[in-house]
């Protein structure tokens with residue numbers, strides 16, 4: 001079920017022409033849409049009370065900033081929804097980074113950026129800095145939005161479950177050094193303005209052969225969710241296992257959103273002992289075909305399609321519109337990696353979501 005909220009919400013309320021246009025495109029595609037276009041604020045309270053029933057939420061009401069308590073509640077009350085927000089950006093008042101920073105704050109997945117100079121211009125931006133369309137027609141933007149919604153809502157995430165298993169976390173200092181210096185590179189090659197915790201990517205390590213915790217049933221340690229990788233030490237890692245298609249983690253802290261993908265990679269590539277994932281590219285010749293945002297398990301298939309040899313190790317793959325994964329057998333491999341800045345924003349083509 002889809003929710004579309006547009007228009008002015010205040011004492012009087014006013015409908016929006018753009019909202020009407022988006023709705024006209026959506027209703028050709030979806031049967032179950034709730035559409036609210038302007039009104040009094042109590043209507044928004046009612047919508048928020050029922051927010052958990054929607055799979056996709058396109059939230060673009062015009063509300064006085066001082067009373068907008070609604071948007072921050074959406075992902076709190078409905079964690080799994082695909083959230084599309086909007087931002088007026090007349091005369092390019094805000095940079096791409098500033099818009100993305102706001103998207104992170106609201107946990108929004110996609111943002112419709114509306115820019116009026118002489119004419120209106122519409123863009124769709126995601127949190128990885130990709131622009132999906134740049135058009136002067138609202139229907140063109142809406143059609144692309146529908147394609148993105150259909151594509152992203154069909155990707156799958158894996159649930160993580162907290163359990164207790166004994167494990168010693170003892171990360172090699174040399175790997176920690178690499179993580180810290182990579183953190184610096186990831187930040188400078190993309191830009192420090194952005195919310196660092198989420199943008200630095202995720203780092204995981206598997207116990208090497210002969211390492212004391214190896215005996216713990218091939219335990220994998222992944223960095224904690226949203227932890228600052230610049231100051232990360234052993235305490236910032238979480239032991240994880242993949243069983244019955246769920247991620248089991250031990251301790252109080254959830255593992256990074258990338259965990260399910262990384263565990264699958266370790267299970268497939270038996271010689272890989274370390275993985276680092278970041279949101280810039282390397283000079284690797286490998287690049288995936290399909291756009292997969294952070295944390296969706298389809299990324300695994302994209303990678304093994306490119307490198308099917310399950311004895312492979314010491315290689316890196318670029319994930320289109322996303323970043324890179326470095327899979328290594330030994331730590332020295334990390335010193336040979338050459339990074340390339342990602343364009344920001346990066347323009348994406350439809351072929352990556354077909």
Ligand SMILES: [Zn+2]
Nearest residue numbers: 201294295323
């Ligand atoms: Zn990522």
